Amino acid sequence: MPKPSQREMIPGSDWSMGLNSPTSVSHAKLLADLGSKLWDVYAALIDSEMPEHLTELMRRLEVEQTNTRN
Numbered sequence: 001m002p003k004p005s006q007r008e009m010i011p012g013s014d015w016s017m018g019l020n021s022p023t024s025v026s027h028a029k030l031l032a033d034l035g036s037k038l039w040d041v042y043a044a045l046i047d048s049e050m051p052e053h054l055t056e057l058m059r060r061l062e063v064e065q066t067n068t069r070n
Contacts, residue, residue: 050058
C-alpha cells in the first residue's frame with residue numbers, strides 16, 4: 001500500500017471549496033432529479049390497482065386479525 005504522501009487525490013473529494021463547489025452542485029442536481037423520478041414511480045405505484053392475489057391475501061389477513069381480537 002502506498003504511503004499517504006504517495007496517494008493521488010481522488011477527483012471531487014476536495015471539500016475545501018465547500019458546498020458551492022462544482023462537484024457538490026452537480027451532485028445536488030443529480031439527487032434532485034433522482035428524487036423527482038422516484039416520486040413519479042411511487043405515485044404511479046400508488047395509483048395502480050393491487051393485483052388480485054395480493055387483495056385476497058389482505059382479505060385473509062384482515063379476517064385472521066378480526067378472529068384473534070375476539
